[in-house]
Amino acid sequence: MEARRFPCSRQRQVLFLLLFGGVSLAGSGFGRYSVTEETERGSFVVNIAKDLGLGDKELLARGARVVSDDNKQHLLLDSQTGDLLTNEKLDREKLCGSREPCMLYFQILMDNPFQIYRIELRVRDINDHSPVFRDKETVLKILENTAEGTSFQLERAQDSDGGLNGIQNYTINLNSFFHIKISGSDEGIIYPELVLDRALDREKQQEFSLTLTALDGGLPPRSGATNIHIVILDVNDNAPQFSQAIYETQAPENSPVGSFIAQVSAGDADSGINADISYSFFDASEDILTTFHINPFSGEIILRLLLDYELVKSYKINIQAIDGGGLSSKCSVWVEVLDTNDNAPELIISSLSNHVVENSPETALAVFRIKDRDSGENGKTVCFIPDHLPFLLKPSVENFYILMTEGALDRERQAEYNITITVTDMGTPRLKTEHNITVLVADVNDNAPAFTQTSYTLWVRENNSPALHIGSVSATDSDTGANAQVTYSLLPSSDLPVPLASLVSINPDNGHLFALTSLDYEALRAFEFRVGATDRGSPALSSQALVRVLVADANDNAPFVLYPLQNASAPCTELVPRAAEPGYLVTKVVAVDGDAGQNAWLSYQLLKATEPGLFGVWAHNGEVRTARLLSERDAPKQRLVVLVKDNGEPPLSASVTLHVLLVDGFSQPYLPPQEAEAAAAAPADPLTVYLVVALASVSSLFLFSVLVFVAVRLCRRGGAGSAGRCPVPEGHFPGHLVDVSGTGTLSQSYQYEVCLTGGTGTNEFKFLKPILPTVQAQDPGRNSDENPTFRNSVAFNIQ
Incomplete structure (x- = not known):
């Protein structure tokens, strides 16, 4: 994988001067200050704000901070006042040893624009140590x-x-x-x-x-x-003499303990005990005594402690040779420590921001410095980050780097980034350091809530209880925190017959919908409205969804009988000729149901009958038909109770009572003028028209037959007496006559009287008269054994 690589030099020089993406690298300032060692913590050093010519609050606004070369917090910057203070007691001897002057190096880093102000702080010595001789x-x-x-x-x-x-x-x-x-x-x-x-x-x-x-x-x-x-x-003529006044040698810093460093050699012209020479360190520091050892007899110098080029680059070892007579001479051994690539590069974070707002332009996230304590090629470094990340490494001055975003980020695509900064030196073998930075992308309200569906269809059964939960809508927001908290609301609608607020309500927190009133399928079968989802961001974003509520029918309406009507003043009576064949249509019960679906599927059945088995009702269309041939034994008056039942759960029903009159024939009804005019003016019901036409036809044929028969008989008998006649008194029909009224098959009421005689086997019509205002009842006063003329009077009231 390709990566962005930049050289990281260890020299103190300005590498780059950049002005890019709102991050300006201002020229570095330089200041020298001093402080006395052992000064109490919090002691004043200098006011940086005044030295830089900045305002009182500018350091705070620009995020000023102190960074030291050794990554130790020796100093503290008060951003409120601009004062640079000591953060601890400074011990010059621990910081610098015998080196004089004792200098500490710092940088003041500031953002917006990015600027580095370099500081050299001299730690002044105080006399807090007494001279000490190594040997008493x-x-x-x-x-x-x-x-x-x-x-x-x-x-x-x-x-x-x-x-x-x-x-x-x-x-x-x-x-x-x-x-x-x-x-x-x-x-x-x-x-x-x-x-x-x-x-x-x-x-x-x-x-x-x-x-x-x-x-x-x-x-x-x-x-x-x-x-x-x-x-x-006593007299010793010659002092020892070294073969060289100065010995020079080199030792790699990774040399193991016990390694041979150098060997000195001295000679003495004397003899005997005066020529016995011993070697020792002369005026050696503690560091030399702990690092090296000299063989007093051979003059070999052996390594006692691992060398560290980064701590001491060379040693000067003073050696004296003393003979047996006490005479001595001295030489020096210079040991140059050779650097090896034993130090991995160091990455020192100066400032770090782990959060970045997702729609921000190029933003500085971290400022860090690269340091390698090795020298030469071992101290040259290259630093890079993975190429596929939307971040950049920009080199600055003083081996500083700025980690920046390439542009605006999208939290919804990726909310967290793990950035690995890799620093590799150029030594052999190469050493590297990796530092991981986690960047969290802060959310902004850039996503409106999104409903899980563009439209919702909810079902509610009619006659529901108020405050019934009928369904829910749901919207999600890709943002986070308050930007993702969704509030639901009902949007105004002008298409409803009643205010939306009286029909439904919504829970603003979870989108649950409730029916506020009991719905009636027959009044309102469906209605639509819109629901809004709004987040709590600033500014708030919202979206809408369509909600369609369908009212499901409940079986809350019993069947209603349209024909025959049951609230008429007179019962319904139908005429059936005794000669009717099985399957003869007597009448048809017509009913409707205000419900829908299977709740409105009606079925008919004969609940009660005067003569069981004489009539039957078709279950699907309500037609009442004869089930068998009529006989003389069947009562002329038949009462039928028909049950109309729907297919709901539980089923509802209604009943209708039919009165059927069994007759031997029909006559044409007489229609009074005023009733004829009313009948002509009244709108004709199709079913009634059909029944009237049929009955009129049958009545006309019947009347014609009767008239012909009467005319023939009158011609034969010529003024026959009234003994065989059926006297018709004035007045209303007597009680034993049948009055058929109400909602029959005809739209108007007519009354007829039929007189029949019975005797020696000859039957004839004796009298036919339309609509009599009064009829006096007459009892034959005879029984059948006397064989009188049998007379029956029938009054018809047909609609």
């Missing part, structure tokens, strides 16, 4: 024939302080033979030398004991002392 006593052997003025170099004392607080002078107690002379080295270090003032005489005095005192330059001065034990020796 030093033995010095001097030949008795040593010339006056001869000097002997002594080991110097060590003082952790520097500058004027370091060692400035050496003194010795008063005596007649020696005094102290101060000499300096190229490194600015002073050494004490013991100078012989007068000739020695071993026979008079064999030993001397002197006290050497080291004084520093502090106020007040501090001191340290050691004892010098001088032994006077």
Whole structure:
């Protein structure tokens, strides 16, 4: 995978000056300040805001912060006041050792625009350490024939302080033979030398004991002392001589303990004990004593501690050779430490922001510095991030880098990024460092709520209880937090016959819909409205969905009989000729049901009948038909109860009572003029028209037959007496006559009287008269055994 790579140099120089995407890299400032060591934490160093010419709150607004080269927080920046304060007590000796001056390096980083202000802080020494000699006593052997003025170099004392607080002078107690002379080295270090003032005489005095005192330059001065034990020796003509005054060698920093470093060699022209030479370190620091070891007999220098090029790049080891007579000479061994690639690059984060708003333009997320303590090619670095991520690495000055976004991010596509910054040096073998940064993309309200469906269809059964939960709508928002919290509402609708708020309500939190009133399928079968979903972002976004509510029918309406009507003043009577064949259509029960579907599927059945088995009802169309041939034994009056039942659950029903009159024939009904006019003016019902036409036809044929028959009989008998007639009294029909009224098959009411005679087997019509206002009942007063003329009067009231 390709990656973006940038060289990361360790030198202190300006690498890039960029102005890109709102991040400007201003020129770096430079300031030198100082502070005394051991100053209390929180002590004032300098006001950075004034030095930079910035306002009181500008440092805070620009996110100013302190970054140190060693990544330690020695200093603290108060962004409110601009004061640079000590964050801890500074110990110059721990920070810099014997190095003088003791300098600490910092950077002040600021954003918007990005700027680096470099700081050098000098830690001034105080006299808080006394001089210390490594040995409490030093033995010095001097030949008795040593010339006056001869000097002997002594080991110097060590003082952790520097500058004027370091060692400035050496003194010795008063005596007649020696005094102290101060000499300096190229490194600015002073050494004490013991100078012989007068000739020695071993026979008079064999030993001397002197006290050497080291004084520093502090106020007040501090001191340290050691004892010098001088032994006077017999004559030793020659001092040892090294083969070289300076030895130079190199040692890789990864050399193992026990490695051979160098070997010194000295010779002595004397013989015997005066030619026995021993080697030792002279004026060696603690660091040299712990790092190296010298064989006192062979002069081999062996490594006692691992070398570290990054801590000490070279060592100067002073070695003295002493013969058996006490004479000595000195040489120096320079050990150059060779760098190896043993330090991986360091990535030091100066500032980090783990959150970025998703619609932000190019934004700086992190500022970091690359550091490799190795040198040469081992210290050159390359840093990069994976190429597929929408981020950039921009190099700045002082080995600083800025991690930025390439552009606006989309949290809904990816809400979190794990960025691995890889730093590799150019050494052999190459070493690398990886640092992971997690960036969280903060949400903005850029997505409106989305309903799970564009439209919802909900069913509710009619006659529901109020506040019934009828369904739910649901919308989701790709945002997060408050931007994803959805509130539901009903949108106004002008298409409904009643206000929407009186029909349904919605729970604004979860989208549950409730019916507020009991719905009636027969009044409102369906209605539509829109629901809005709004998030709680700023500004708020919303969307809509269509909700269609369908009212399901319930079996809450019993069948209603249209024909024959049951609320008429007179019962319904149908006429059936006795000669009717089986299947003869008597009438048809017509009913409707206000429900729908199977709740309106009607079925008919004969519930009760005067003569069971005489009539039957067709279950699907309500037709009442004869089931068999009529007989003389069948009663002329038949009462039928028909049950009309729907197919609901549970089923509802209604009943209708039919009166059927069995007759031997039909006559044409007489229609009074006023009723004829009303009948002509009344709108004709199709079914009634058919029945009237049929009955009129039958009645006409019947009347014609009767008239013909009467005419023939009258011609034959010529004024026959009234003995065989059926007297018709004035008045209403008597009670024994049948009155058929109500909702029959005709639209108007007619009354007829039929007189029949019975006797010697001859039957004839004796009288036919339409609509009599009054009829007096007449009892024949005879029984059938006397064989009288049998007469029946029938009154018809037909609609």
